Amino acid sequence: MSGIIQPKVERYLNTLLPARDAVLREMEGYAARHDVPIVGPACGRLLYQLARMIQARRVFELGSAIGYSTAWLARAVGPRGIVFYTDSDPANARRAEGYLRRSGLLGRVRLLKGDALEMLAATEGEFDLIFNDVWKIQYPEVFRRAVPRIRVGGLLITDNVLWSGRVARPAASKDVETRAIQKFNRLIYRSRNLFTTIVPLRDGFAVCQKIRP
Numbered sequence: 594m595s596g597i598i599q600p601k602v603e604r605y606l607n608t609l610l611p612a613r614d615a616v617l618r619e620m621e622g623y624a625a626r627h628d629v630p631i632v633g634p635a636c637g638r639l640l641y642q643l644a645r646m647i648q649a650r651r652v653f654e655l656g657s658a659i660g661y662s663t664a665w666l667a668r669a670v671g672p673r674g675i676v677f678y679t680d681s682d683p684a685n686a687r688r689a690e691g692y693l694r695r696s697g698l699l700g701r702v703r704l705l706k707g708d709a710l711e712m713l714a715a716t717e718g719e720f721d722l723i724f725n726d727v728w729k730i731q732y733p734e735v736f737r738r739a740v741p742r743i744r745v746g747g748l749l750i751t752d753n754v755l756w757s758g759r760v761a762r763p764a765a766s767k768d769v770e771t772r773a774i775q776k777f778n779r780l781i782y783r784s785r786n787l788f789t790t791i792v793p794l795r796d797g798f799a800v801c802q803k804i805r806p
């Protein structure tokens with residue numbers, strides 16, 4: 594439970610979700626057993642839906658772990674699309690590769706191992722969608738580096754922007770993660786280049802559409 598939505602309502606929402614295929618369910622099971630903070634099926638569907646709505650073909654993911662959000666995005670981009678997976682943990686990348694191969698999605702995914710923002714800088718071209726799920730302290734830096742890389746009409750989507758509700762209270766100076774997310778949220782709402790809405794699903798999903806170059 595996220596602590597954002599009333600537990601009863603969140604349980605209800607989860608009962609509505611259609612069953613996932615065997616590999617996605619296996620990833621969900623692995624994540625639950627090993628405390629891997631994946632977006633989960635409700636937000637996975639939202640990623641898929643938003644990517645489809647803008648007909649995304651070129652997607653860059655910042656922080657991909659075992660490839661769960663990657664799998665939803667890779668489905669959305671279709672056989673001629675590409676999703677750049679990034680993670681600094683090689684064990685995560687190996688596990689993601691296995692799952693994506695078994696899902697038949699590996700051909701649409703470029704696996705990049707190392708720092709996600711460095712990989713973004715090293716990858717040429719514009720993106721239809723950038724999904725941000727790296728260390729929370731990096732979020733303001735993600736805003737600076739990712740927005741210029743998204744085409745007009747494209748999306749910057751960010752997980753954990755409500756941070757179990759902690760963003761709604763003044764954060765202690767040593768609580769650098771909450772402070773970074775609060776700063777990021779101010780940046781995305783104040784930006785003239787973005788139109789932003791935070792969807793309070795799970796831990797909070799920020800959906801920003803780039804409206805000006």
Ligand SMILES: C[S@@+](CC[C@H](N)C(=O)[O-])C[C@H]1O[C@@H](n2cnc3c(N)ncnc32)[C@H](O)[C@@H]1O
Binds near residue numbers: 658659708
């Ligand atoms: C919250 S998990 C990602 C979950 C994934 N997006 C999903 O929903 O399935 C964050 C992951 O990002 C990786 N990570 C965090 N900061 C990173 C960075 N700067 N560069 C590369 N990987 C990073 C961590 O190793 C971790 O596996």
